[in-house]
Amino acid sequence: MxxxxxxxxxxxxxxTNHLHVVTWWEAFRQAGHRVPMHAVHRSVGLGSADLIAHLLGDDRDKDEDDALAAAHSALYGQYFDRLxxxxxxxxxxxxxxxxxxxxxxxxxxxxxxxxxxxxxxxxxxxxxxxxxxxxxxxxxxxxxxxxxxxxxxxxxxxxxxxxxxxxxxxxxxxxxxxxxxxxxxxxxxxxxxxxxxxxxxxxxxxxxxxxxxxxxxx
Structure with missing residues (x-):
């Protein structure tokens, strides 16, 4: 075996963790959410849907989740050639x-x-x-x-x-x-x-x- x-x-x-912190923070900022970077850092490692739920809570506008995840992906994707x-x-x-x-x-x-x-x-x-x-x-x-x-x-x-x-x-x-x-x-x-x-x-x-x-x- x-x-x-x-x-x-x-x-x-x-x-890449701190790249995720900055790009998630920016995605939240663009959508009008103020999320401290230290809170984002502690959430890195969760999948996108779970990270958003963890940081914004269950009473958030869930219709916004896909746009937040897409914004993070676009921002983070700028670094793909130099991770x-x-x-x-x-x-x-x-x-x-x-x-x-x-x-x-x-x-x-x-x-x-x-x-x-x-x-x-x-x-x-x-x-x-x-x-x-x-x-x-x-x-x-x-x-x-x-x-x-x-x-x-x-x-x-x-x-x-x-x-x-x-x-x-x-x-x-x-x-x-x-x-x-x-x-x-x-x-x-x-x-x-x-x-x-x-x-x-x-x-x-x-x-x-x-x-x-x-x-x-x-």
């Missing part, structure tokens, strides 16, 4: 692949955005599959993205590790029954990741790669 190394993408492998992967992100995936792990991405991205992220990571040769927003009915913190990633990997939860940068990642992984590893590269505090379910926390992909022998991915 394969061992599965499951990875979130934004904030975990690619340095920066974190140092050693691709090397980490290739090392795990070489060590016998089945590497699968579990992300709320899809379509052209997902393509831009994959180009930034530049490690398709090490990636066995991708569980994207198009593949599940509920995004993180629901367990479905991680469960679908497990299906793609052909591995049971007990033989899998999920690496992510947000509390939504950690909660999704815990609900799916996998071990969770947090990284600080998305800007969420260590204590928050641990409280949400991280077994251990590293600074970023380079730190995890350097510490691999003593990590849950050993």
């Amino acid at each position: 394969d061992r599965a190394a499951l990875f979130d993408v934004d904030g975990t492998l690619v340095d 920066p992967a974190f140092a050693d992100a691709g090397r980490l995936l290739r090392r795990l692949h070489g060590d016998g792990w089945t590497v699968v991405l579990a992300t709320s991205a899809s379509g052209p955005e997902l393509g831009a992220l994959r180009r930034a990571i530049d490690a398709d040769d090490a990636i066995a599959g991708i569980a994207s927003a198009d593949d599940v009915s509920a995004g993180k913190p629901a367990p479905e993205p991680v469960e679908h990633a497990l299906e793609l990997a052909g591995a049971p939860a007990g033989d899998a590790v999920f690496v992510g940068d947000t509390v939504w990642d950690m909660r999704a992984g815990r609900r799916a029954g996998v071990r969770c590893v947090g990284v600080l590269s998305g800007g969420i505090p260590r204590a928050d990741l641990q409280e949400a379910g991280a077994d251990t926390v590293y600074d970023d992909p380079a730190h995890l790669l350097a510490s691999l022998a003593d990590s849950p991915l050993a």
Whole structure:
């Protein structure tokens, strides 16, 4: 049975969280909503519909949701040709692949955005599959993205590790029954990741790669 190394993408492998913060903030501003950037930052990692609901509440004008999501996509899309992967992100995936792990991405991205992220990571040769927003009915913190990633990997939860940068990642992984590893590269505090379910926390992909022998991915 394969061992599965499951990875979130934004904030975990690619340095995009603050781009999402600014472009979501601008999308809200254009629609007349004042949403603090710190609140947007804490919501990054949710799918678009869930992020809007989380920040604007259930009493919002839901007819506006699609326009807000489209505005964010258009603003964020301006950066697709220069999304920066974190140092050693691709090397980490290739090392795990070489060590016998089945590497699968579990992300709320899809379509052209997902393509831009994959180009930034530049490690398709090490990636066995991708569980994207198009593949599940509920995004993180629901367990479905991680469960679908497990299906793609052909591995049971007990033989899998999920690496992510947000509390939504950690909660999704815990609900799916996998071990969770947090990284600080998305800007969420260590204590928050641990409280949400991280077994251990590293600074970023380079730190995890350097510490691999003593990590849950050993």
